[in-house]
Amino acid sequence: xxxxxxxxxxxxxxxxxxxxxxxxxxxxxxxxxxxxxxxxxxxxxxxxxxxxxxxxxxxxxxxxxxxxxxxxxxxxxxxxxxxxxxxxxxxxxxxxxxxxxxxxxxxxxxxxxxxxxxxxxxxxxxxxxxxxxxxxxxxxxxxxxxxxxxxxxxxxxxxxxxxxxxxxxxxxxxxxxxxxxxxxxxxxxxxxxxxxxxxxxxxxxxxxxxxxxxxxxxxxxxxxxxxxxxxxxxxxxxxxxxxxxxxxxxxxxxxxxxxxxxxxxxxxxxxxxxxxxxxxxxxxxxxxxxxxxxxxxxxxxxxxxxxxxxxxxxxxxxxxxxxxxxxxxxxxxxxxxxxxxxxxxxxxxxxxxxxxxxxxxxxxxxxxxxxxxxxxxxxxxxxxxxxxxxxxxxxxxxxxxxxxxxxxxxxxxxxxxxxxxxxxxxxxxxxxxxxxxxxxxxxxxxxxxxxxxxxxxxxxxxxxxxxxxxxxxxxxxxxxxxxxxxxxxxxxx
Amino acid sequence: xxxxxxxxxxxxxxxxxxxxxxxxxxxxxxxxxxxxxxxxxxxxxxxxxxxxxxxxxxxxxxxxxxxxxxxxxxxxxxxxxxxxxxxxxxxxxxxxxxxxxxxxxxxxxxxxxxxxxxxxxxxxxxxxxxxxxxxxxxxxxxxxxxxxxxxxxxxxxxxxxxxxxxxxxxxxxxxxxxxxxxxxxxxxxxxxxxxxxxxxxxxxxxxxxxxxxxxxxxxxxxxxxxxxxxxxxxxxxxxxxxxxxxxxxxxxxxxxxxxxxxxxxxxxxxxxxxxxxxxxxxxxxxxxxxxxxxxxxxxxxxxxxxxxx
Numbered sequence: 081x082x083x084x085x086x087x088x089x090x091x092x093x094x095x096x097x098x099x100x101x102x103x104x105x106x107x108x109x110x111x112x113x114x115x116x117x118x119x120x121x122x123x124x125x126x127x128x129x130x131x132x133x134x135x136x137x138x139x140x141x142x143x144x145x146x147x148x149x150x151x152x153x154x155x156x157x158x159x160x161x162x163x164x165x166x167x168x169x170x171x172x173x174x175x176x177x178x179x180x181x182x183x184x185x186x187x188x189x190x191x192x193x194x195x196x197x198x199x200x201x202x203x204x205x206x207x208x209x210x211x212x213x214x215x216x217x218x219x220x221x222x223x224x225x226x227x228x229x230x231x232x233x234x235x236x237x238x239x240x241x242x243x244x245x246x247x248x249x250x251x252x253x254x255x256x257x258x259x260x261x262x263x264x265x266x267x268x269x270x271x272x273x274x275x276x277x278x279x280x281x282x283x284x285x286x287x288x289x290x291x292x293x294x295x296x297x298x299x300x301x302x303x304x305x306x307x308x309x310x311x312x313x314x315x316x317x318x319x320x321x322x323x324x325x326x327x328x329x330x331x332x333x334x335x336x337x338x339x340x341x342x343x344x345x346x347x348x349x350x351x352x353x354x355x356x357x358x359x360x361x362x363x364x365x366x367x368x369x370x371x372x373x374x375x376x377x378x379x380x381x382x383x384x385x386x387x388x389x390x391x392x393x394x395x396x397x398x399x400x401x402x403x404x405x406x407x408x409x410x411x412x413x414x415x416x417x418x419x420x421x422x423x424x425x426x427x428x429x430x431x432x433x434x435x436x437x438x439x440x441x442x443x444x445x446x447x448x449x450x451x452x453x454x455x456x457x458x459x460x461x462x463x464x465x466x467x468x469x470x471x472x473x474x475x476x477x478x479x480x481x482x483x484x485x486x487x488x489x490x491x492x493x494x495x496x497x498x499x500x501x502x503x504x505x506x507x508x509x510x511x512x513x514x515x516x517x518x519x520x521x522x523x524x525x526x527x528x529x530x531x532x533x534x535x536x537x538x539x540x541x542x543x544x545x546x547x548x549x550x551x552x553x554x555x556x557x558x559x560x561x562x563x564x565x566x567x568x569x570x571x572x573x
Numbered sequence: 574x575x576x577x578x579x580x581x582x583x584x585x586x587x588x589x590x591x592x593x594x595x596x597x598x599x600x601x602x603x604x605x606x607x608x609x610x611x612x613x614x615x616x617x618x619x620x621x622x623x624x625x626x627x628x629x630x631x632x633x634x635x636x637x638x639x640x641x642x643x644x645x646x647x648x649x650x651x652x653x654x655x656x657x658x659x660x661x662x663x664x665x666x667x668x669x670x671x672x673x674x675x676x677x678x679x680x681x682x683x684x685x686x687x688x689x690x691x692x693x694x695x696x697x698x699x700x701x702x703x704x705x706x707x708x709x710x711x712x713x714x715x716x717x718x719x720x721x722x723x724x725x726x727x728x729x730x731x732x733x734x735x736x737x738x739x740x741x742x743x744x745x746x747x748x749x750x751x752x753x754x755x756x757x758x759x760x761x762x763x764x765x766x767x768x769x770x771x772x773x774x775x776x777x778x779x780x781x782x783x784x785x786x787x788x789x790x791x792x793x794x795x796x797x798x799x800x801x802x803x804x805x806x807x808x809x810x811x812x813x814x815x816x817x818x819x820x821x822x823x824x825x826x827x828x829x830x831x832x833x834x835x836x837x838x839x840x841x842x843x844x845x846x847x848x849x850x851x852x853x854x855x856x857x858x859x860x861x862x863x864x865x866x867x868x869x870x871x872x873x874x875x876x877x878x879x880x881x882x
Contacts, residue, residue, distance in 0.1 A: 118731050145705070282728040298731075502662035503700030505730060510650045510658050 116275070116288050119149045119262075120506060121496070122299035124269055124289075124312050126152030128175075128244060129468030129485030130305025131251035132188065136493035138258040139188040143497050146506075149262040149297060150255075151289070156265040161195060161249040167365055170198070171243040172331045172445040174370040175482040176349070176362060178239050184490045185250070189257075194242065194250035200365050201237040202347040206433065210354040210403055215433070238349070241362050241370060244482065268292040272302070272315040285462050286507075287315065301507040302464050303492070305485075308454060310470035316461040322454035322473065327357050328380035329449050330373040333442040334395065339367055341432050350435045352399055354406070357451075359398040361435045369435070371395060379410050380448040390416040391446060392438040399434045401427055455527055460516045463507035465492055472523050484523050491518050647694030647722050654694070657766065660862050661696050663854060664794065664875070665704070668761060671790050671850050671877035684708035688759040688784050690746050691767040695723035695739075699730070701763075702739035709738050711759070715745040746780045758786040764793035769827045775836070782843070785880045794875045797829045830869040830876060837878050848879030 121137065123130045134150055137143040177185075185191040208215035218238060255261055270290045275283025275298060287302040304312025313320060340363060342348055347363035357374030364370055373383070373395070383394060397409055397420045405423055409416055454473040459466045468485030492515050498504075499511035506512075646652035685707055689698045692712035702710040714720050720743045727733050727741075742749070752758040762785045771777045785791050830851055837844045852875040853868020868874060 280728075281731050281734060282725070285729060498662065502665040503703040504662065505699070505703070508650070513650075 116283075116296040116298040118147070118298045118300070120146040120300045121148040121303060122151065122287075122289060122297050122301070123148065123303040123305055124151050125305035125307060125310075125468075125470070126150055126154070126156050126248075126252075126263075126265070127305060127307065127468060127485070128247050128251065128482055129489050130303065131248060131255065132185070132190070132486055132489035133303060133305065133467060133492055134261055135188045135190050135251050135254045135258065136184075136489055137496065138255065138260055140493065140497055142500055143493065144258070144260065146496075146500070147262075148260070149264065151264045151267055151269060151291065153268050154266065156252060156263065159245065159248070160252065161198075161243070161245045163195070165195070165198070167197060167368075169442060170333045170364050170368055170370070170445075171245050172333050172370070172442075172447055173244045174241055174362065174364070175244055175247070176239040177242055177247070177486075178480075178483045179235065179237065181483045181486040182240055184486055185247075188254065190250045190254040193253035193257075195246050198243060198246050198365060200241040200347055200363050201239070202241065202349050202363050203236045203238060204342065204346065204348040205238055205351070206348060207351045207353065208433075210352045241349075241364055247482070264291060264293065264295070269311060272311065287463055299463060299507070300505065301496070301512075304464065304466045304470040305468050306470055308452070308469045308473045310466065312464060313456060313466055313470050316464040316466075318456050318458055318461055318464075318466070320454045320456040322452060325357075325374075325451040325453065326377065327374050327451040328377050329451055330371070330375060330380050330383050331445070331447055331449075332371045332391070332395075333364070333445040334361070334369045334371050334392070334438045335440040335442065336367045336369055336435070337437045337439050340436055348435070350399065354398070355403055356406075359395075361395075361399070369438075373398060374451060377450070382410050384446055384448055386416065388441045388443070390414065391441050393417040393420040395438045395441075396420065397424070400424055400429055453527060455524065458516055459488075459520055460509060460512040462509050465512055465515060467492060471519075472527060474523075474527050480526055484526065487522065488519050491515055645722065647696075647719065648726050654696070656856060656862075657693075657696055659856070660794075660854070661700055663852075663862050663864070664697055664763070664765060664792070665700065667794075667850075667852050667875040667877065668763075668790070668792050670852070671792060671879070672761075674847060674850065675788060675790075675879060683760075685760040687711065688762045689713070690762065690764050690781060692723060692741065693719050695726055695741070697763060697765055698723070698739060698741070699727065699733060701761075702733055702736070703730075707738060709740070711740050711742065713742045713744050713746065713749060715743070717743055746777070746784075749784070751783050755787050758784050758789065760786055760789045762789070762791045764791065766794055768793055768795040774828055778836070782840075782880070787842075787880050787882045790877050790879050792875065792877045793833075794873065796827050796873050797869065797871050830874055833876050833878075842881045844878045845881050848881065850877045851875060 121134075123134055130150065134148055137146060137148060182191060185194075203219055205218040206215065207218070219236070255263075268291070270292055272287050272289050275286040275288045277284045283298060287299045289297045289299065289302070291297065302312055302315075304310045304316070306312050310320075340346075340348055344366075349360070349362045351358050351360040354375075356376055356379060359373045359375075360371070362370045362372070373380075375383070383391060386394065393416050394409060397406060397416075401409070401420070401423055405427070409419060412419060452473050456466055456471045459471045467488040469481070471488060472484060474481050474484065495512060495515035495518075496506050498514070499506045499508075504511040647654050649655075650658060683706070687698075687701045687707065687710040689701065689710060689712040692698045692714045695712060698710050698712035701707055712723070714723070720741055723741050727739060733739050762781060764781060768774055768777075782791055834849060834851075837849060851869040853865045853870065854862050854873050854875065855865050855868055856862050856873075865872075869876070
């Protein structure tokens with residue numbers, strides 16, 4: 081069980097981005113001869129949430145007149161997905177986009193810019209208890225009551241597997257098409273300070289950003305889309321609380337022996353809930369799949385050190401062998417492949433209820449990251465709004481992280497749009513209130529559910545295993561209830 | 574303040590000849606929790622209307638000091654003006670709704686000139702000046718201290734300072750020179766949360782309406798004078814919840830929607846062809862201001878009337 085000690089937000093100070101932290105000087109450019117360039121929205125961070133926000137603002141006739149800037153420390157062009165990228169190779173950073181997120185990307189005109197051949201919709205999800213084997217399967221046909229069967233026109237897709245680089249590239253392409261965004265790529269934020277009250281103008285509530293390219297910007301609304309260690313959040317003095325799960329997520333791009341039990345047109349996502357954390361295999365186009373295996377830091381280190389054949393064997397074992405077998409396999413120095421081949425022969429399982437075998441792992445894609453839960457105390461302050469990981473970091477168990485960021489961006493676009501239509505100052509806390517109230521409760525509920533699931537399935541024995549298995553089987557048997565859970569996971573279809 | 578209905582109502586009718594002063598102080602109230610009973614004596618009688626009084630009206634010194642004390646917190650989003658801030662977007666919704674009904678002038682096609690009477694700290698005036706279809710906003714208030722707050726707050730927005738769309742004037746409506754011709758008057762004259770502070774609404778409105786252009790709208794918001802509004806504004810909002818500063822409201826000064834409707838019905842050249850619109854609103858704690866059909870009969874309401882072309 082991970083420690084439940086809430087960590088103060090000051091961890092953010094360990095950020096690698098060079099920032100002079102929040103000396104909220106009101107005298108900043110009193111002595112500077114250069115007046116800052118004034119923007120309506122300055123977005124720090126060019127990830128999926130920040131880009132989605134800017135594309136949403138520029139795509140709407142209500143808000144496209146706003147003067148907006150994007151600041152990104154990395155080179156946005158360098159990190160783009162190449163048009164002719166081979167389908168034999170996929171990034172290890174993938175997300176499961178919900179239909180709600182996809183609908184938003186369609187509405188802002190970004191989805192058509194995505195490389196469709198690299199997106200894999202899936203129609204079924206199999207989740208089972210690694211200790212008791214109690215199982216729940218999700219698909220839209222069984223999730224309805226027998227009286228209201230699914231109509232052929234209704235969607236069958238649960239979610240869409242997409243590389244993050246594909247999402248980001250699509251959003252960048254859309255932004256270029258829309259135009260009107262001042263993009264400061266490969267540019268760092270050197271400092272953020274409050275402006276001065278001069279004779280002519282009172283900038284005492286305005287964040288003034290000094291950039292590494294020598295420019296200074298004044299932001300009517302400063303959006304922190306700058307990740308878990310958000311310097312914008314630190315500037316605003318908004319604490320972020322949470323804890324580390326003492327788990328790491330091991331990711332990799334896998335090659336399978338075939339497209340899966342449902343063929344190319346009916347793809348299946350698998351998640352086995354092991355006591356050390358869930359192991360998930362999510363379908364990519366063709367014979368490819370994406371792995372997310374949450375496990376202890378020691379086991380993650382072990383998995384990363386294995387040669388490709390042993391790593392692939394361990395993933396197969398993760399979906400097939402008992403927790404006890406898995407524990408033993410992690411202690412072996414080498415030879416996992418042979419050991420697993422022998423043990424698999426003596427372990428009974430239904431082949432069709434588990435993913436097809438992994439045959440290889442794409443070189444250079446095995447990586448791991450620590451799992452954390454963080455939630456900012458609020459998403460808004462005077463002239464500040466936080467979106468995406470700057471506001472919340474979630475356990476990856478339900479694959480909701482990137483979707484939450486997309487939901488944030490869409491909600492903030494709605495809030496800004498309403499403020500523009502009614503002549504409010506879009507940076508005022510009053511104008512931003514509706515964004516905070518809409519998103520905070522929603523994200524907090526999702527963080528809570530994923531955290532509870534993590535804790536529930538960390539237990540290896542005793543009555544909890546029996547109870548959770550009964551619960552899982554019961555939900556599985558009740559179509560409409562399952563439909564409710566699926567709708568929630570799909571972002572409210 | 575207790576509703577000594579007959580006496581007070583009579584007094585306010587009789588006080589029409591006394592010096593009048595409107596108080597630019599807004600303060601809406603919260604959701605009524607009582608059933609509505611009798612509607613007390615009328616306050617805005619159409620028979621008492623008169624032509625604008627040439628003599629200058631005076632500002633009640635006690636009311637000025639009341640608002641001076643509130644001035645510094647005018648823009649505090651959690652302060653005593655919070656309910657007004659929350660109501661502000663609805664004002665624009667209502668104006669758009671009124672203007673959409675004006676024949677031959679689509680709501681967004683022309684550049685509008687606004688006159689905001691009793692602008693206070695500038696909540697509405699600033700927001701109107703930010704709208705893309707606004708040509709100018711002239712915002713007036715007789716209380717110097719709140720105008721200072723308004724001017725100071727305007728300096729926080731470089732867009733407002735650069736555009737010179739927004740002009741504040743420290744004057745009462747009686748002292749504002751009337752337009753040289755009807756066409757020089759304003760497209761939108763707004764009077765938000767002012768009427769309930771006025772001693773003699775008839776003559777006051779006569780001053781106001783000469784600033785409305787033919788085809789333009791007078792838009793106001795106020796509170797109906799009912800038992801529900803008395804309990805809610807004076808007891809619940811001021812005493813129980815403390816959301817509204819004490820001593821802000823004088824229930825007997827409230828004006829009912831039917832009284833306004835009747836007053837304008839008898840005015841030549843006003844509100845014909847569907848040129849009168851109303852919208853009732855209530856504040857629901859936790860949800861904000863919500864439109865309530867029929868709410869104009871017993872609580873806070875918006876009233877819009879168009880000057881005939």
